[in-house]
Amino acid sequence: MFTHFHALQYEAKPDAPDPDFARKMQEVLGGQWGEMTVATQYLLQGWNCRLPGKYKDMLLAIGTEELAHVEMIVTMIDRLLDHIPLKPDAADRSKEAAAGYGQHNPQHPIVNGAGASYMDSMGNPWTGAYVTASGNLMADFMYNATAEMQGRLQVARLYNMTDDPGVKDLLRFLITRDHYHQQQWLAAIEDLKTEGLEGIPVPEAFPLEEEVGDLGYTFIDTSDGPDAAAGSWASGPSIDGRATFAARRIEATADAPILPPGDPRLYPTPQ
Amino acid sequence: MFTHFHALQYEAKPDAPDPDFARKMQEVLGGQWGEMTVATQYLLQGWNCRLPGKYKDMLLAIGTEELAHVEMIVTMIDRLLDHIPLKPDAADRSKEAAAGYGQHNPQHPIVNGAGASYMDSMGNPWTGAYVTASGNLMADFMYNATAEMQGRLQVARLYNMTDDPGVKDLLRFLITRDHYHQQQWLAAIEDLKTEGLEGIPVPEAFPLEEEVGDLGYTFIDTSDGPDAAAGSWASGPSIDGRATFAARRIEATADAPILPPGDPRLYPTPQ
Amino acid sequence: MFTHFHALQYEAKPDAPDPDFARKMQEVLGGQWGEMTVATQYLLQGWNCRLPGKYKDMLLAIGTEELAHVEMIVTMIDRLLDHIPLKPDAADRSKEAAAGYGQHNPQHPIVNGAGASYMDSMGNPWTGAYVTASGNLMADFMYNATAEMQGRLQVARLYNMTDDPGVKDLLRFLITRDHYHQQQWLAAIEDLKTEGLEGIPVPEAFPLEEEVGDLGYTFIDTSDGPDAAAGSWASGPSIDGRATFAARRIEATADAPILPPGDPRLYPTPQ
Amino acid sequence: MFTHFHALQYEAKPDAPDPDFARKMQEVLGGQWGEMTVATQYLLQGWNCRLPGKYKDMLLAIGTEELAHVEMIVTMIDRLLDHIPLKPDAADRSKEAAAGYGQHNPQHPIVNGAGASYMDSMGNPWTGAYVTASGNLMADFMYNATAEMQGRLQVARLYNMTDDPGVKDLLRFLITRDHYHQQQWLAAIEDLKTEGLEGIPVPEAFPLEEEVGDLGYTFIDTSDGPDAAAGSWASGPSIDGRATFAARRIEATADAPILPPGDPRLYPTPQ
Amino acid sequence: MFTHFHALQYEAKPDAPDPDFARKMQEVLGGQWGEMTVATQYLLQGWNCRLPGKYKDMLLAIGTEELAHVEMIVTMIDRLLDHIPLKPDAADRSKEAAAGYGQHNPQHPIVNGAGASYMDSMGNPWTGAYVTASGNLMADFMYNATAEMQGRLQVARLYNMTDDPGVKDLLRFLITRDHYHQQQWLAAIEDLKTEGLEGIPVPEAFPLEEEVGDLGYTFIDTSDGPDAAAGSWASGPSIDGRATFAARRIEATADAPILPPGDPRLYPTPQ
Amino acid sequence: MFTHFHALQYEAKPDAPDPDFARKMQEVLGGQWGEMTVATQYLLQGWNCRLPGKYKDMLLAIGTEELAHVEMIVTMIDRLLDHIPLKPDAADRSKEAAAGYGQHNPQHPIVNGAGASYMDSMGNPWTGAYVTASGNLMADFMYNATAEMQGRLQVARLYNMTDDPGVKDLLRFLITRDHYHQQQWLAAIEDLKTEGLEGIPVPEAFPLEEEVGDLGYTFIDTSDGPDAAAGSWASGPSIDGRATFAARRIEATADAPILPPGDPRLYPTPQ
Numbered sequence A, B, C, D, E, F: 001m002f003t004h005f006h007a008l009q010y011e012a013k014p015d016a017p018d019p020d021f022a023r024k025m026q027e028v029l030g031g032q033w034g035e036m037t038v039a040t041q042y043l044l045q046g047w048n049c050r051l052p053g054k055y056k057d058m059l060l061a062i063g064t065e066e067l068a069h070v071e072m073i074v075t076m077i078d079r080l081l082d083h084i085p086l087k088p089d090a091a092d093r094s095k096e097a098a099a100g101y102g103q104h105n106p107q108h109p110i111v112n113g114a115g116a117s118y119m120d121s122m123g124n125p126w127t128g129a130y131v132t133a134s135g136n137l138m139a140d141f142m143y144n145a146t147a148e149m150q151g152r153l154q155v156a157r158l159y160n161m162t163d164d165p166g167v168k169d170l171l172r173f174l175i176t177r178d179h180y181h182q183q184q185w186l187a188a189i190e191d192l193k194t195e196g197l198e199g200i201p202v203p204e205a206f207p208l209e210e211e212v213g214d215l216g217y218t219f220i221d222t223s224d225g226p227d228a229a230a231g232s233w234a235s236g237p238s239i240d241g242r243a244t245f246a247a248r249r250i251e252a253t254a255d256a257p258i259l260p261p262g263d264p265r266l267y268p269t270p271q
């Protein structure tokens, strides 16, 4: 159950409208790594979490904070869209460039009446397929960590794509929170390990004696890049501490498959 | 540039057809965390990689191996679909259950003529939106690690959903390779750190002095779960080694936003 | 900005697990007319609303309540998925039917580990394309009213598709809230009219003298159904009170179009 | 069964090509609220309608008219795409702006050879998910009414985004028909009520005694906006005429949910 | 412009309801190769066709006939959905099998109230991305021919998946029309060639002297399948009559690409 | 099983960066008719092929070559994205036009860090729904032929949309291979016919005596275009050599359908 406050967690006010940048900001609202994804994902992981206690409580707390981030970015986009030019100004293209006509999203005026929507910078609607909630916290916290990395990367790039002080101020806030949230997931992963709840390989409970030969510790090379095995993944102690890494070329171990003939009721070639 | 060999990396032959399980196997072929995703993702990260050497070479090598995994799962699905029943057998439902009619994917016979396709177990087509290639190797390797975790988790679950020895044999192979690949990405992340190419927070090159106050080290609690701050993410040394974690309740720092009136050319309420 | 409480707005506990029904419940979570749609839609309309006061405040209030509905349905689905059977029981299909194997969603166990996800009952992920926020309150409140009608209809149908008292109890709650919410939007539409903020046709501010002839008041019949013009839409006073309805057969008013030849740089037929 | 006539219902000829505007026109062809949606939706509602007579006949008649609207917009887009510039003219940007290069849709020349396609202004393909046909006429006619409102709103906005007299002429036609069609659906809703076929709440046949307490008449406030309960939805007689509206703050009525532990066969955290 | 007649082109009446088969029939209504695709595709190709005369006229005629096919399949699905069981009958699974509960589409009752919708047999909504209209008639007529082949194949498979005489009767009609339509497109392709409007390779107007070496006539072998070059595509006269086919192994002709370092403003690895 | 070589099949190096053209090139990488489609489609058809020998071997060979085409286009796009401008240059729009800012894809810098991704020129992600593999080789080879036609058409159009010699060189290579591949599929179709494996109508094994009347040889006219029956599809010998073509107007052969009343458990109109 939630309650809402009209005041914002942080200011979301550009110094001037910029419809082109409004389109770009959509990426961190409704793109794969935008705030919609982390808000709905952390909440879903929290609700689905069958282990009561600190992980579940933390998931619901951070998910709720991310809703406030959604709110601020929507507000910023709305303000960037003020006075959006509706037609190109053929007589004076520099005026138009300043006004942000060249790259704006036509759905912003036509569909949303100068408002934000749940899409990315290319107009793809946000989708629930962006959300991962596997029921295994280690697997999901790794995903959450990468989400905060991809997210911070995108906001940091946007920071280099505008000169507006008000926009940059909100971006700095988002970058800072992503800094913390990266650490939050990495710390939670360490806690999972320390508490013996999960380890490498995920899921650790699958019996290792069911695995096949040395394939759990072998880099298989399939390309002619000379340095593919020059990393710590191809020699030395394994990450899970159970063996030593090795490397070899790919090899076939089964014959070319011969499929039975097609079923005539399905009209294959040949009957 | 690639060359192909008809022989398989590993055997992909069920002991008996099972159209229901064929549908389930589609998840690890064309689902979000299936082999199509990792194959095309590692190749794209490799091609796009602007840093020559071991990372680029390794990416192209593993991507190419994953293509062989796609091939084996397609082959397995094809064989599971042999003799697919086309109608329910009203007189004898147990016969039908054995034959796998109850949960089969109707597109397997109607659209693909008893063949695999690039979709997941619920029939959603695989999409390029599953692929992440950000140009930042640390962010992407974290994603790759979670992909191998989600993937191994799904295959391990499928292992508990069939009794067919031939199917289980291929699943054991896939589980084993995912075991290795998880370690491969974690090892590569360690190499990136050791070599000073990237660190926490990602991207490390964004100047930390631009960040806002202590928000890079503060857990913000927004829910009444009593244990949300009981993890190592809310007190003690920070993961990036630069500060100490703290926790506090969420607070508003900006007034409720007042948007300017709508643009009459867009017919808002009010005019 | 939001805060969250772990306690639920209403109880969400089935008397027994039922994985088949869990799949069906997904429709009112992540389907086109599910709680995800209304929650995110009302919030977006509220944030985007450029008219301060009761409409904006009400939108943000109802959107926040809908988040609590999302939470309850996720919780219900999680509990319906307890002890999900992983394999058909060929020896005893009636046992299986009772356990809900026949129609379950394979992604529930494979992808989500017996948890809910943001998809509908056929596995289509929820999409931001379901959300409408046009900036015109009358147009959007009509959409909101139909959303609550479609939603109540679906929940009422689900009510007839289960005998579980716990499930039915939550469905009764949802049906009751949809009853209120339908009225809420219809009342808000009346307020908009009363206050002179919008009227029929939407948008009322477009100058009617720009319209074409009597086409704003004429039913155009294109089919041979004998009763098409037998409704109040084809004769009598018009809904907007400005004219009288009439009816006539469709007629062409422009010649068959002749397009200029294709551009040879685009290789049409013919060059 | 249909027959087709090459002559157009209304003229669809721009005074000059304008590839940028062609892209924008796609919104009302293949966008969520475009002519493809209403044409296919009204026809589907008509074919599915299990009540013979005036509603079914009217649905099939209006759906068939909307096909003529699809045809006219396709024709308009084709003509706007004549002589589309294939490259930017770096030497003279104003010339290019006049020619409409800046915002054009690259698929128009590359994929469609200067022709229309079934997508919106951001290139999202039209989807059957836009179509609603619930089997309940009241719920669907409300949807149809909002469709005509959203549609008229978008066309009226487009009207302010061009100076081309030929384009404006077709837009005026579409705006006028949307004016009528809004009234048509509102009149049909009145007929449904008058004839006792449906009422508020939809579906009216669900027994009201199954509803929960006073929740069918209560505005639940979850936010701190001071005016949320200042509308006619929170006090006074209810819309359905059966009670009086009230308002109160959101309250929890069930404890925080405790889910049972995860199933070990699915490798949750913890095992 | 269209007119509609309530009478059907052919009867669409099953002998008995069958909700399972209703789901399967959706494939040829709203699937990639269903009637929605061919109806909307032929009409779009016709409207976009810049060459007046027999091809344009024929396209609009066949597209209009396909709308009648859409109508018949919708009608058939509606009737197959009569009396759809809403719950499994645990006591008597054979009764349920007869009633078609096991594989039915849950959206049919929940969303559509026992009506058809624009989706395929796995519930994916029909999408405008299925429609091809390139502006080159030869390329598009080849696509149309394959559409009628894929379509006839699917209907012929459905014919083997039911025993209902009424359903089979409509399927026979559709199979027969697909028989004719395959020939229609192949005949139109011959006309295009005979009239010199297009030839192989498409587009024939691209100057062949711009092509690279003998690569327009060479089979490039990349796999170890022994028979890959045993077809008429690898030796003998070429299809376009201009040369002789040859075969050789794939060879690299350019060095491994070295990309320039990443742009620091985008935070790549390395900085 | 595959192996990979870093050297390229053909050079993929532009003379200068051009982010606008990078966006356009995405169409032939991740669009419906791009290299991702043909690569994954030919491989899937090959793996699924139940007829051993030349067709299966050839499918796997050509699919593997197409992977090399994917690689080259990715490489080209990466290089076109070097030094992508991050902001418009309001003071000097011609400079910006030269740099390719006006039409660039904002996800290229924000999401992919100046790298390619699996999407088309409008940003739609590539989808497995583009892939056809029916199990009937004739139907699929027709599809493959049209894929090579649509593909060559698009590349030939791109050739007219750039002046960069390096880009044009790669486009010439792709156009040339598409020339060959069109012939390859047409030759394979001839082989299928010659060897008696399939014929017209596809599938030929469906018994023609089950077809309905003369509808397999009759053009049905539904429009008033005067020339619709002026092609070889409406008179003269049929393509399958079994009859003579005829033409007639569309006629209804079944009464207007009367559906039974809706099921009250689903709350239709009326109850």
Ligand SMILES: [Ca+2]
Pocket (backbone or CB within 6 Å): A035, A038, A066, A069, A174, A177, A178
């Ligand atoms: Ca955030």
Ligand SMILES: [Ca+2]
Pocket (backbone or CB within 6 Å): B035, B038, B066, B069, B174, B177, B178
């Ligand atoms: Ca793998």
Ligand SMILES: [Ca+2]
Pocket (backbone or CB within 6 Å): C035, C038, C066, C069, C174, C177, C178
């Ligand atoms: Ca609700």
Ligand SMILES: [Ca+2]
Pocket (backbone or CB within 6 Å): D035, D038, D066, D069, D174, D177, D178
């Ligand atoms: Ca219309």
Ligand SMILES: [Ca+2]
Pocket (backbone or CB within 6 Å): E035, E038, E066, E069, E174, E177, E178
């Ligand atoms: Ca047809």
Ligand SMILES: [Ca+2]
Pocket (backbone or CB within 6 Å): F035, F038, F066, F069, F174, F177, F178
């Ligand atoms: Ca190619």
